[in-house]
Every structure is written in C-alpha cells, then in structure tokens.
Amino acid sequence: MSAVVAEHEHDEHHDHGPQKGLLRWVITTNHKDIGTLYLVFSLAMFFIGGAMAMIIRAELFEPGMQFVDPQFFNSMTTMHALVMVFGAVMPAFVGLANWMIPMMIGAPDMALPRMNNMSFWMLVAGVLLLASTLFMEGGAPASGWTLYPPLVLQTGAALPFAIFSVHLLGISSIMGAINIIATIFNMRAPAMTLMKMPLFVWTWLITAFLLIAIMPVFAGAVTMLLTDRFFDTSFFDAAGGGDPVLYQHIFWFFGHPEVYVMILPTFGVASTIIPVFARKPLFGYSSMVYATASIAFLSFIVWAHHMFTVGMPVAGELYFMYATMLIAIPTGVKVFNWTATMWKGSMTFETPMLFSIAFVVLFTIGGFTGLMMSIAPSDFQYHDTYFIVAHFHYTLVPASVFILMAAGYYWLPKWTGNMYNERIGKLHFWLSAVSVNILFFPQHFLGLAGMPRRIPDYAVQFADWNMISSIGGFIFGISQLLFLYIVIDTIKGGTGEKATDEVWEDAHKHGLEWTLPSPPPYHTFTTPPATVPTEHI
Amino acid sequence: MKENVTQKNTRLVRILVFVVLGMFGFGYALVPLYDVLCDITGLNGKVEAAVKEESYEVDKSREITVEFMTALNESTPMVFRSETKKIKVHPGEYHTVNFYAENKTDKAMVARAIPSISPGPAAEYLKKIECFCFSEQTFKAREGKTMPVRFVVNPELPEKYKTITLAYTFFDNTETSVKK
C-alpha cells in the first residue's frame, strides 16, 4: 500500500513549476496550461472562421458573381460553420472548463491530466485535417455543415479526410467531456456539495453528458456516409434500398443537442458574471440547475423540427412542434432569472457585464425566432432561407460568442495578473453590439422575403439588405481585432495596473477562483479549501 | 485518499466509455428502427414487396386517379417513360400499365428502379402484383424493354385520398450490382 502512495507522490510532484522552453506546451498536463492552449487555439480558429465569413459577405455584398466561384462559395459556408462550431466555440468552452473548473471546485487539477493533453492535440490534428481539404482535388466539402447525402457524396478527394476529421474532433470532445465529468464527480473539495457548485460547473457537467451521448451518434452517421461511398453499403443510397432522409434523422439527433452544447456553458458563464456586477446573489439558483437539466433532456426529443419539410405524418409534425415549443419554458425561466438578478441590483457596467447584458437581450431575439420556426406550418416559409440563418446567428454570435468575450474580460485579469484596458474593451463592446445587429437583423427580412441560404448569387430585390448586412459584417470582423489587441496587451502588462486577488468588487464571495492570487500559482488547491463561497446561490 | 480518487476515476471512466460505445451502437440501431417506423406509419411512401393476386370486392362508387411518374438518377444513361400517364380506377379492380426503358450505352447495364408512392399514408393500399422494381434489371447494349406493372388499389383506402402518385427512379447500379 505504501509503495503505491510513494509512487503517486513521485508522479504528481516531480515538477513544481512549468517546464522551460516550448516543449512545455507540447507535453504539459497542467490544467492551466491546457486551458491556455485551448483558448489560444480557439481564438486563432475564430479569426480563420471569421475570414471565411468575410469572403461569404464580400461575395454577397452585391448580386451577381464577384469574387469566388459557386463551388468555393459553398465550401466557404460549410467550412466556416465547421471551423466555428468545432474549432472555435466548443474548444473555447473546453478551455474555460480546463482553466476554471478545478479552481472553482477547489481541485488541484483535472481528474485525468494525460488524457487532457491528448484530447487537445487530437483537436489540433482534427482541425488541420479539416483545413487540408481546402487544398484537395475537388475542393473542401461544399454540402453545408450538415453533410446531407446524396449531395455530400459528390465531394471530391476531400470526403474521407473530412470524415476522419469529424472522427478526431468527436473523440477529442468525448475525452474532454469524460475528463470534465470525472473532475466534477471525484475532485471537488469536500465542502463543495453539488448544489453549491457555481453554475458554470453545473452547466458544463450537463453539457459533458450531452457530448458523450451525441458525438458517438454523429461519428456513426459519418461512418455510414463513408461506407456508402467506398464500401457499397446503402444506408442512405436509395438505389440499394436506403433512404437519405434517414441521415437527416440521425444527424439531427446529434445536431439539435449539439447546438445546446454551445449554449449551455454560455448560460453558465452568464449566470456567473451577472450576479457579480449586479452585486446580488443569482436569482433562482436551483431553478437554473433544473432548467438546464430540462433543456438538456428536451434537446433529445425535438430533433425533427429541422425536418418539418421532408414529409412527415401530421402526427409527427405536431409532436415535434409542441415538444420544441416546450423548450421555450425552461429557456424563459433563465431569461427571467437573469433579469431578476439585475433587478434593483447595484449594477456597474464593466466590459464583461456589458457583453452579458447584450447576451440576455439578443439571445432572447434568437429564442423568439426559434419559437416562430417551431410552428410547423410557418416553418415551410422559413426553412432553408436567411431567416433561419438569422435565427441561429442570434443564438450563437451575440450569445455564445459574446459570452466568450465576456468570459475573456472577466477572467483575463485573474489569468494574467494584469488589468486590461477598459476603454478599449468598451469600444470593442459597442462596435460589436451595434455591428452584430446591422449584420444579422436584416437577414430576418431577407429570409421572410424568400432569399434561400447557401447561395452565392441572388435576385436583385434582395440587394439592399444584403449590402447593409455585409457592411455590418465587415465592421464586426474588424472590431474583433480589438479583442486580439487587448488579449496580447493584457498578457504583456495591460494598463500597468496589477490585478488584485478578487479583481471585481466582492468577487471572492461568488467564486473560489477569486480567493487565489492573480495570476494563480502553477499548482493551486493542492489541499482543498475548508469553506466555499455561497453568495452565488 | 489519493489512490481512492484514482480508483473512482477509473471506474467512472469505464462506465462513461461504455455509454459512448453504447451510443455509437444506438446510431446504427436507428437504421432498423427507422425502417420499422416507416413500415408502421407508411412514411416516405415505402412499400412492401410483391403480393399475391387476391380478389377484392370492387368499389364502383368511387374512382381513384393513379398517376405514373418516371425519373432518372442524374448519372443514369437511359430512356425511361411510362406509357400511361394517368388512369382512373375503381378500388378493387386490377390493372396493368406498361413502362418503357432503354439502355443508351454500348455496354450492358444493370439498373434498379426505386418506387415511391405519395401521399405516403396511401402507400400501403397500393398493392403491386408484378413490377420491374422488385429486382434489378439487366439491359444489353442499346436494349429497350417494355415492362408491365400490375396493381390494385385496396378498397379499404380511406375516402380522403382521390389521387395516388406512383413514381419510379432508375439508378445505374452497374458498378455496385449484386448480380455482377
């Protein structure tokens, strides 16, 4: 027995600080290092995916074909989505989880540090493989991120590579999810009971369960595509008795929970930030936990709202319509709770809070358009038009992405020990908040007027709103460079003002991370804290 | 305390890996599940194979329009048409209509016609006794064939259906044929 203990001591304590040199970043198993790797990587992907969006908006600036050929245009819409979903938003939240979850629950590290390192490098491999398809014969996949057959089977040499890349990304997120579940279940400080956990930890726990349930299904679906194309199976091939609509069912069984994978941690961060700047406890802590769990549960039984137009029996249309509408209830509970948290609070409006408030308002718009589309007969008008493009961009850009920005501003002083430049931060916020609406709001009108999604050219009656949308897009794109500047500047020393331990007034009452020095030492909570803050409850 | 956590982690990881494998299997299980559901609901106009000719009481009181449509999957080098575009039938009456298909290439071709019936819920009432779609068809170079379809509309067809469309798409299966 004692031999085992000794071995462990050796294992965990042979380094007390980071390794010297670049190799540190390759072999690190430290949760803070891996968190940083994930965050830096996802920021890079945010700009690469953003560059693709700029190509899309440039082509759509005017009717007619301007810059790219249609095949490449469709590759851009496909790759933009895949890069943003699997390269930017999901890894950014995994990065936050790595950095913050151990510090929030009083654990020394993630439960499975080596697997943690592996899941990061698999992500990099997956994204590189995906990017490499851009240079292959026949171009990158151009079927849309949903990879529907039979269209996707017409992809050139890139198809197997894109599919293997999905496999790698899937395995990477599954490993990340398993690690997070193990950390939360087994590594909490004894005082940190489940119902005292910060909501960010709660929402990630639930998200991690979603991930391990859906990523394998997606992996299965793309494997069926692969065997249909190369090994003569006929899962989706009508000639052999298969059915392409089956793919849509399997895809959306994954796809709908997948969109919640991107929004649940967003909810968690918002619920963490808003109480601090409202100087009040979160309104309805336990209802937030239950609402998150019900949203996660419902997300498994509503998938066919993406397929109202494929020709379902009326009973199916009705069931999926009502089930989808149900989601609005727990979602409404959340919006109500955030608003109630701010109600009569002593609010201040630092950059993280500004982004969080914008999130509450703009996410609600996305929720409302979602409700409109959940009405099956109306969805025949909205489906596959720019209306749905507007819907999911409202739920993803001014929601998930804004909250990621908020998280960046909120925790950067903790991570680096330096204060960021608040004036530039506010400028970044106002430019983003205004331009994101110029960018996406007109797309509602375009969709209602009938402009289809995923097309490089359009009829002239759509010209005005497209031009406005593109202008908003360019302003939004350029504004994000401010964020890059702020991140680099803060790492280098920022305003010169050193961050205090709690950074934000009374933050130590809201989360364990604020009881640690800024920046925290390489190893934290090697002995668990005796008490935990409860102000957030 | 330490190795206790390690043990707990190992056990949890084992369970979770099991869940992952199970869900991978579930993805595949959706395939037969989907077929069963399609059968029950008549979704997508999927129809079962050949049926024996049995006699129904002919329902003279109503007439159903049966339409025939033909299509070629994009890369299939054939001529394909139905000799009857539409026909009015009484439920319970047997009819035979002819389709014509021709191989436009200089090589032998194996092709498969996939039927689809709409509206979907009516599919189970359109019974086919004879059809070229029941099996793969082989065409010699440049060969053209006239192929009959014998069918009946089951008199139990609900009143609300006045028109049924039977559509066939020919797929070139020469590369992948099971007959090869």
Ligand code: HEM
């Ligand atoms: C009240 C909550 C919501 C409802 C009722 C809802 C409803 C819908 C419906 C009915 C569609 C299908 C529209 C169509 O294809 O015609 C859809 C599409 C979509 N939704 Fe939502 N939604 C909600 C929230 C969200 C959230 C929170 C996200 C992501 C963070 C999201 C992301 C998406 C995406 C990405 C698509 C499009 C997928 C595609 O076809 O590419 N939605 N939503």
Ligand SMILES: [Cu+2]
């Ligand atoms: Cu959905």
